[in-house]
Amino acid sequence: MKQLPLPSEPLHSRRVRRRSRFLPATVFLLLITFALLSLRNSTFTVSSTSTSARFLDRCKAISTPAGPPVGFQSSSRVDRGSDRQVPGTPPTLIRNAKIWTGAHNGTEVVDGDILLDKGVIVSVGKVPGHLLEEAKKHGRLEILDLEGKWVTPGLVDLHSHIGLSSAPILRGSSETNSHKAPILPWLRSVDGLNTHDAAYELSISGGVTTAQVLPGSGNNIGGQAFLIKLRPTAERSVISRILEPPQTLVGNRTTDHHNWRHMKYACGENPDRGYGQTRMDAAWNFRQAYDEARKIRDAQDAFCARVQESNSSWRKLLGLRAKEVEGEFPENLQWESLVDVLRGRVKLSIHCYEAVDLDIIVRLSNEFKFPVASFHHAGETYLVPELLKKTWGGAPTIALFASNARKKREAYRGSEFAPRVLAASGIPVVMKSDHPVLNSRYLLYEAQQAHYYGLDFALALLSVTVTPAKAAGVGHRVGSIAEGFDADIAVWDSHPLTLGATPTQVYIDGIAQLSNPLISTKPSQLQTVPETPNWDREAQKAIEYEGLPPLRGRKVYLGGRRPGEGVLGSKAGVKFLNVKSAWLLDYGGNVQTLFDADEGHVTRKTVIVRDGRIVCFSGKSDLVQCAEGKQEDLEVIDLQGGSIAPGLTTFGSPIGLVEIRLEPSTTDGVVFDPLIGGAPTIIGGDDAVIRAVDGLQFEGRNALLAYRGGVTRAITAPLGNGFLSGLSTTFDIGATSAVDQGAIVQAETALHVALSPRMSVSVSTQVAALRRLLFDSTSDTWNRVREGDVPLVVNVDSADIMATLLKLKSEFEASNGRAIRMTFVGATEAHLLAHQIGSANVSVVVTSPRPYPGYWESQRIMPGPPLTRHTGITALLTANVNVAIGVMDEYNARNARFDVAWVALEANGTISRTQAIGLATTRLHRALGSNHGTDLVAYRGGTLFDLHAKVAGVISFSRRTIEIF
Numbered sequence: 001m002k003q004l005p006l007p008s009e010p011l012h013s014r015r016v017r018r019r020s021r022f023l024p025a026t027v028f029l030l031l032i033t034f035a036l037l038s039l040r041n042s043t044f045t046v047s048s049t050s051t052s053a054r055f056l057d058r059c060k061a062i063s064t065p066a067g068p069p070v071g072f073q074s075s076s077r078v079d080r081g082s083d084r085q086v087p088g089t090p091p092t093l094i095r096n097a098k099i100w101t102g103a104h105n106g107t108e109v110v111d112g113d114i115l116l117d118k119g120v121i122v123s124v125g126k127v128p129g130h131l132l133e134e135a136k137k138h139g140r141l142e143i144l145d146l147e148g149k150w151v152t153p154g155l156v157d158l159h160s161h162i163g164l165s166s167a168p169i170l171r172g173s174s175e176t177n178s179h180k181a182p183i184l185p186w187l188r189s190v191d192g193l194n195t196h197d198a199a200y201e202l203s204i205s206g207g208v209t210t211a212q213v214l215p216g217s218g219n220n221i222g223g224q225a226f227l228i229k230l231r232p233t234a235e236r237s238v239i240s241r242i243l244e245p246p247q248t249l250v251g252n253r254t255t256d257h258h259n260w261r262h263m264k265y266a267c268g269e270n271p272d273r274g275y276g277q278t279r280m281d282a283a284w285n286f287r288q289a290y291d292e293a294r295k296i297r298d299a300q301d302a303f304c305a306r307v308q309e310s311n312s313s314w315r316k317l318l319g320l321r322a323k324e325v326e327g328e329f330p331e332n333l334q335w336e337s338l339v340d341v342l343r344g345r346v347k348l349s350i351h352c353y354e355a356v357d358l359d360i361i362v363r364l365s366n367e368f369k370f371p372v373a374s375f376h377h378a379g380e381t382y383l384v385p386e387l388l389k390k391t392w393g394g395a396p397t398i399a400l401f402a403s404n405a406r407k408k409r410e411a412y413r414g415s416e417f418a419p420r421v422l423a424a425s426g427i428p429v430v431m432k433s434d435h436p437v438l439n440s441r442y443l444l445y446e447a448q449q450a451h452y453y454g455l456d457f458a459l460a461l462l463s464v465t466v467t468p469a470k471a472a473g474v475g476h477r478v479g480s481i482a483e484g485f486d487a488d489i490a491v492w493d494s495h496p497l498t499l500g501a502t503p504t505q506v507y508i509d510g511i512a513q514l515s516n517p518l519i520s521t522k523p524s525q526l527q528t529v530p531e532t533p534n535w536d537r538e539a540q541k542a543i544e545y546e547g548l549p550p551l552r553g554r555k556v557y558l559g560g561r562r563p564g565e566g567v568l569g570s571k572a573g574v575k576f577l578n579v580k581s582a583w584l585l586d587y588g589g590n591v592q593t594l595f596d597a598d599e600g601h602v603t604r605k606t607v608i609v610r611d612g613r614i615v616c617f618s619g620k621s622d623l624v625q626c627a628e629g630k631q632e633d634l635e636v637i638d639l640q641g642g643s644i645a646p647g648l649t650t651f652g653s654p655i656g657l658v659e660i661r662l663e664p665s666t667t668d669g670v671v672f673d674p675l676i677g678g679a680p681t682i683i684g685g686d687d688a689v690i691r692a693v694d695g696l697q698f699e700g701r702n703a704l705l706a707y708r709g710g711v712t713r714a715i716t717a718p719l720g721n722g723f724l725s726g727l728s729t730t731f732d733i734g735a736t737s738a739v740d741q742g743a744i745v746q747a748e749t750a751l752h753v754a755l756s757p758r759m760s761v762s763v764s765t766q767v768a769a770l771r772r773l774l775f776d777s778t779s780d781t782w783n784r785v786r787e788g789d790v791p792l793v794v795n796v797d798s799a800d801i802m803a804t805l806l807k808l809k810s811e812f813e814a815s816n817g818r819a820i821r822m823t824f825v826g827a828t829e830a831h832l833l834a835h836q837i838g839s840a841n842v843s844v845v846v847t848s849p850r851p852y853p854g855y856w857e858s859q860r861i862m863p864g865p866p867l868t869r870h871t872g873i874t875a876l877l878t879a880n881v882n883v884a885i886g887v888m889d890e891y892n893a894r895n896a897r898f899d900v901a902w903v904a905l906e907a908n909g910t911i912s913r914t915q916a917i918g919l920a921t922t923r924l925h926r927a928l929g930s931n932h933g934t935d936l937v938a939y940r941g942g943t944l945f946d947l948h949a950k951v952a953g954v955i956s957f958s959r960r961t962i963e964i965f
C-alpha cells in the first residue's frame, strides 16, 4: 500500500500554532493594505488559475455533511415529482382508507383519501379538487375504494440480503460474503446484486417496498450497503433500483451534496468463524482500520487548510496570486469509505449480539468519534440500555428479530420482550428480516409478534416504517405517508398488527405492484388493533435473570401413579371459570368441539378438570351436573373468556436433541450417514438405524417456551445431514427427564430419510439406496416399514423426486402385495402432485406453511394470497391429502398456534377451526404414526387463534400434572 503524506502532528494543534505565529504579521499587513491597494491595478495582475484551484471542489466536498438536499420535502416535490417517477404511470386516488401515516410518533390515523402522482404522495386526507384536476392531466385517474381498510407506508426492511442470497440460491449467485479478509470497507453489496432474485416479488406481496441490502456478517467490516426499492424497473439494471445512490457510487467526487452512505460491520461469532479469530482480534482489526482512516482524514484536513490559506482573504485583499500548494490531495481508494465514516457521512449497521461485543463498538465509537446508526440482531441490547446510550453521538437504533433466538451462543439470551424493554428506555426499535434468514415477505409478522409481547402498537408499526427509514437516512422520503414523500403504500386486508394481515395492493413510486390481487375475506373483528395479553411479569423476569428466566410454572396438581392418588398437599384439579370454547381429541384422535361460544349461542362455561381430565363443564342451564361432588379441593382459575384446546404437537426441527444448534456440545450431534460416510460396523454397519429417543434432552429453553406456547409434545427425528437419519421419537415436551412418568410417548415413531440434489451423491443414487433398503434390508426397522407398522418419512421438496417416490411406493406394493405408509416432509412442491399424492394415500407435513423458493428443488411454490388463490396447504386439502404442518427451526416451535391460526386465515373460510387445530394434532399424528395425546392447554383471554390470548396452563393426564404459568 502506498505511503501517504501524513501530518506529523494532530491537525488542531498545527492550526492553533499557525494562527498565533501569523497574528503579528496579519496586523502589520493590515496597516499596509490601503497603501498597496492603490497600486494594485498597475502593479499586479490577479490570477484566478492555479494548481490549487482544482483542489477547491475536493476540499469543499469533504466538508459537506450527508443528507437530503436542502428543501427536499418542500411542496416543490409535490409539483416536481420524484426522481424515480416513471413517465406514463397513471395517477391513483386511494379512497375511503384508514391511513396510518406514521406521524405524531405513530399515533396519527387519518380517515380519507390519498392521491399518488409522479411517483410521490400529492395529498393525504381530503384531496383538493384542483390537485385532482392537475393529476388527471398526467393520465387516466385510477381509483381504489377501500371501504375503510387500513393503509400504511410501504414497509422498510433495515436488514436484508435480498439479491445477494437470492432465491433460488445457486453457487453462481451466492454473493453475501467475501471471504478474503476481516476488514473490507471498500466492497459494495450492489456489485453482487442479482436482478433476478425470485424474492423481490414475494417481498413486495408482503408490503415491503424498500430494503437495505447489507453484505453478510462474515467479516468485521463486510462492505458498503445500499438501499433499494424492490420493484422491477424498465431498465432492469441494478443502479435503477438504488434509492438515493451515494455520489461515490456514480463516481462523483466533487459534489456539493452527499446522499447517505451505508456500511455493514459485524462482531461476535460470525466473523470469528471465517478467520479463526477471537473477539480480541476483531477489536484490533477495527482499531487498526480506523487508525488508517484517521491518518488519511487528518492529512486531508491539513491539506485543505493549506489550500484555504493559499487563497486567504489577505492575499486577495493584496491582490496576490493564490499560492501554489505542493503535493496531491491525500486519498486512498481502499480507505475512502472508512474516512467518510469518520466524517459522519455513513450510516453504520452493526451486527452485534452480546454485551461484550456492544462494549467494543461503543468504546471504538468514542475513541474514533463516529456515530452508529443501528445495532442488528442485538440479542443482549435490552440488558444494557445505559451502555448503548454511551455510543458516540447517542444510542443507535436497535434492529431485532421477534422470536428467532438461541441458535448460537451469542443469541441464547435473546428475548421476545427486548423490543418493549428497549422502547421503555427510549431507544428506537426496528423489526427486521435478515432476509432470507426470515423471508422478508413476512417482515410485518415480526412487528405483530413484538406487539403481541408488549411493544406499543404505534411503536410496532413505526418499527417497520418510520424508524428503519430514519435509521438509514431516508426518513425524508420513505416510511411515512405525507405529502411529497415517495408514493410507497401498502393496503391491507386487516389491521396490520393482526396475524396474517396481507396486502391487497402495494404501490412503489406510485406504481401498483399487484396486477391481479387475490384477496381473502377477513373477519370484521380483525379490522382493529388487536388487544394483547399482559406480559409485565415475564418481561421483568427476563431482565432479572439476564435473559434466562425460569420457564417452569406452578404445579397446582401433582397426581400419583394411579388416578385419584394425589401427592400430599396438591389440589385434586382445577375449576376453570369463564371458558368461551373447548376442544379436545376424542378416542379416535380427532378434534371435537365441546362447546364454542364464537360459533354457537352458548355462553361462557365452567370447566372442571380432575386427574388431568375434563370431568364436567357447565353453562347456566347444566350447572347442576357440574355442581355435584365436592369442589373445595379444586384450584379456581378465571380464564376471562379463554378456552381449552388439545396441546399442539411440534415436528420438523431437532427440538429435544439440540439446545444451541450451532454449539455441538449442547446437541446430540449428527448421525452417520451410511450412504455417504459409511456407518461403522460397531453400530451395525449399513443396516444400523439410530433412534432419536436415545439422545433426548429435556427442559431446554426452546422446548419450555414451546410448552408455554401451547405445544405439549414433539416428534423429533435424529439430526441428520444426509440420506438416512433414523427413527423419530414422540415425547412430552413438558417432562423433566426421560424417566418421568409419561415423558416418552412413543419411543420409535417413524423412519426418516431425506432425498435432495444438494447431497454429495446423485438423487438417483439416493433412490437406489432407498429401493435396496426398502426391498432387501433385513433389519427389524425396515421390516416394520414393509409391514406398514412404521411410516417411511421422506424429507423431499422437489415434485419430481416426489413423483419418483410415488412410483417406488406402488412398485413395492405391487411386488409385496402390501401397503406401506409414506409421508413427505418439507414438500414445498407437493401441491403440483396434490391429486396423485392424495390417491397414493401419502401424507404431507409442510414444514414451511408460508413457503419460500429457497432452493432450485423447492422453487415452484404456491405462495397464497395475494399472489394465488390457494396455498400449498389448501391445494393439498382440496385433493384429500392428509396434510399437517411443522417447523424447520426449534425456536419456531413456540409459534405453532400462530401458524395454525395463519393457515386458517389464509384458507379464506375453507377450513374450520377444528380442522385447523387438526393440522398440528390429528393430522400430524396420523402422518407420522404417532398415537394421539390427551394433553390440554388452557388459554386466558381467548382461543389459540386470538392474539389476545395467552397460555394459562397445561393439563397433562399422562404426567398427572396441571401446571399454571
Ligand SMILES: *[C@@H]1O[C@H](CO)[C@@H](O)[C@H](O)[C@H]1NC(C)=O
Binding pocket: 048, 049, 050, 052, 053, 056, 310, 311, 322
Ligand atoms: C480564490 O478565491 C476566489 C474568491 O473567493 C475564488 O474565486 C478563486 O477560485 C480562488 N482561487 C484559488 C486558486 O483558490
Ligand SMILES: *[C@@H]1O[C@H](CO)[C@@H](O)[C@H](O)[C@H]1NC(C)=O
Binding pocket: 103, 104, 105
Ligand atoms: C414524540 O415523542 C417524543 C419523545 O417521547 C416527544 O418528545 C415528541 O413531542 C413526540 N412528538 C409528537 C408529535 O407527538
Ligand SMILES: *[C@@H]1O[C@H](CO)[C@@H](O)[C@H](O)[C@H]1NC(C)=O
Binding pocket: 247, 251, 252, 253, 254, 255, 256, 257
Ligand atoms: C456531481 O454532483 C453535483 C451535485 O452535487 C452535480 O452538480 C454534478 O453535475 C455531478 N457531477 C457528475 C459528473 O455527475
Ligand SMILES: *[C@@H]1O[C@H](CO)[C@@H](O)[C@H](O)[C@H]1NC(C)=O
Binding pocket: 518, 519, 520, 521, 865, 868, 869, 908
Ligand atoms: C375468499 O372468499 C370470498 C367470499 O367467499 C371470495 O369472494 C373471494 O374471492 C375469496 N378469495 C380468495 C383469494 O379465494
